[in-house]
Amino acid sequence: MNDLPPKILVVDDEPIARTNLAHVFSRRGARVTVASGGREAVAELEKDEFDLVITDLIMEGVDGLAVLERAKTLWPDTEVVVVTGYPTVETAVTAMRRGAYDYLAKPYGIEEARLLAQKALEKRRLRQEVKLLRERLRDKPDPLTIIGHCPAIERLKRTVAQVAPTDSTVLLLGETGTGKELVARTLHLLSARRDERFLAVNCGAFNEELLENELFGHEPGAFTGAVRLKKGLFESAPGGTLFLDELGETSPAMQVKLLRALQERVIRRVGGAKDIPVDVRIVAATNKDLRREVEAGHFRQDLYYRLNVIVLTLPPLSEREGDVALLSRFFLAKMAKKLGRDSLTMSPEVMDILAAYPFPGNVRELENIIERAAVMAEGEGIDVRHLPPDLRGEPVRVARPCANEPVTLEENERRHVAWVLGHCGGSRTKTATVLGIDRASLWRKMKKFGLE
Template sequence: MREARLLVIDDEPIACRQLEQVFRHSPYSVTTCEEGATGLRALEQERFDAVLTDLRMAGVDGMEILRRARELDPDLAVIMITGHATLDSAVEAMKAGAFHYIAKPFRIDEVREVVAKAVEFTRLRRDNRTLRDQVEQGGRKATLVAQDTAMQRLLETARQIAPTDCNVVLTGESGTGKELLARYIHNHSARAEGPFLAVNCGALQDELLASELFGHEKGAFTGATQQKKGLFETAAGGTLFLDEVAETSPAMQVNLLRVLQEREVLRVGGRTPIPVDVRVIAASNRRLDRAVDRGEMREDLYFRLNVVNLLLPPLRDRRDDIPLLAYYFLKRHSLSMGKRIDDIEPEALERLVEHDYPGNVRELSNIIERGVALARTANLTLADLPRALRETRARVVHEDAAPLRTLEEQEVLQIRQALEQTGGNRTRAARLLGIDRVSLWRKIKRLGIE
């Protein structure tokens, strides 16, 4: 386990030195700041496991430190230390989310005990958030659960390209786990020890996205009260995941292209380019080549990003994985809620497998999470599932059922998926399909595949 990092903020230098001494021989790395404003900058630029801050300081006080810390990292434990101990200030700090409240003069053993609990609290909260996010948002450990043959081939391709440091495009419907696959690639790369940062490009307006990606200088615009590093800088040595990259404006696409070509960024309001060392993985829920054809995406940016293209299949096309994923989520959500749900009753599992999942893996995770929350026994039952799954079957096999695909239609689909996964490389696509390149060429010609 990595060394825990503590941030101490106190405008009395002697207090900072004293706390440094307290933790000199502890398993903690201590950063001290003798001004509230300096402490804020440290919070915004680095990651800590606990914060000890004086409550009353000139300028930026402890309450402002607490407020900003909770905005940046809701799981971070903040401990208030003050010589002005009053009931009102204690209540105010605790209501605002402080982890603990210590009055000066403090006892060394008390401080050590509180900090140990605070570090444990932060790590537990972060671990629990990681468990919840592993498939929904892509967890830090990037556990991918699959026994479907096509999905296993996709993961093998991801492992093969991970060490190459090339840019990657991930496509697939919403909820298929694109960010999770991006983390998986990151964790199998030489950058695994570096940061993995993600941004949804479609969720921010140009001005906010530019500030988020490239950073800004102090005074660059109204509200820019201090310099800020962008994600391209912050992700140095690691991976930057650009979700919904096709939703960016033409102007933003020009800026992204420049960064990818020159390997440097220009902060908003800045004049000096800053070198960056980061791998870019982009994602979209629609095909980027079609966005290029429609004039919605620059072709040069597309080619810069699309060195390798991996297509994540929807969950309805990998039904063999549904039981495996259902039990995986059952374990994770039971652990995070502190409940013991050991099994899924056969009828409930049958309905789960039959459902078509327009929301894909994310929807399955939500269904299991809801079931765990409602479960009253050690098994997940049909009664714990949403009404839509209890009352109807998504796939009913009878004479009026939707017709199956013909073998030729299935062959076209498989070939197109293989070509998309390999960025149009027919040699690699043939290898994925288990045939030689000449056979693939003949099939493409015979089936009229573009």
């Protein structure tokens, strides 16, 4: 877990009480911020997240319960202890119902306050650990799922095992669909950072402004609608790994910001004026030839050399002799589990077709083909008729309107969706698979076209 000292916000309109508490926690290594009232406390909460807030209950203007509510709205995992000179059951129950960890009755001893804060911080730490474990259980792949026995993959696995324990930046090169994110996750799982977060972002999916906000976060008021502080991905994975996919798609201006983050290990939020240190390992990936991009002036040479520490090249599936059968069996077992079937098998004819296919979409395309065939097959056996038409050697039929009945593109799409839905017997899962979209996209189209 992250070993940074806890951040505590102390809120009290009595200077002596405020100073004493701040002194106690600062001496024990905490990063303490003080606020002389509720309004100032809310302003601090809107700027940053705290592990613990200790707030007086009775204050002029914005009282302690308002501070509690604002803290829980902005930062649900922040623990809050309410201090009151009027300890009644009603006061305690009200505070606890609104999310307070506990309350502290005046006059209190310094040791009593310290122990209560320690318990509150321990509760937050345990909650964060549980959340992190759930994320890892949900997202973590088995490192052994780098499937393949061809020489290129065997060399890749050996190199991954060798470089993973280091903190060196890694650049993954390979065509789309070759498994670059899987390799990045495996590098993380085999490293000393395995207990911290792995975060991934597709740099090609955002324009420059959105990508900057996603990576570096923003300060309150940085732009219209930025009402609260947002931490970017660089800050959100302390001690972990950040995977920057499709890095070759970034703009020159973004490349400058990334270079600074890699060189100086600091970032600056959008609208911010101070540098924030970050501790995150960078694994980057691209399907472009970055050396040629540098020569063409599309990619910064200094960033290229900063990334070009350890380079791993993932081979296309068409060059991985014997791995199609191995991967097919893996995806069959995965789909059988997903569909609740005892097993799934493929006929020899299907295996022959797959072995001869060039797979321009690489491993991702193979997985999609297996998923489609598994969904289309009613039993446990997959044969040639369950493959896409182009793999069966049949021409792909495209729905077209009759020549004497011109229709809009939208109407043509509605007819095609309706036809596939009918062809699949009304099964939305099969229809989405055939159309190459997810169920949520299919649902939106059906609702749009009145096909529900």
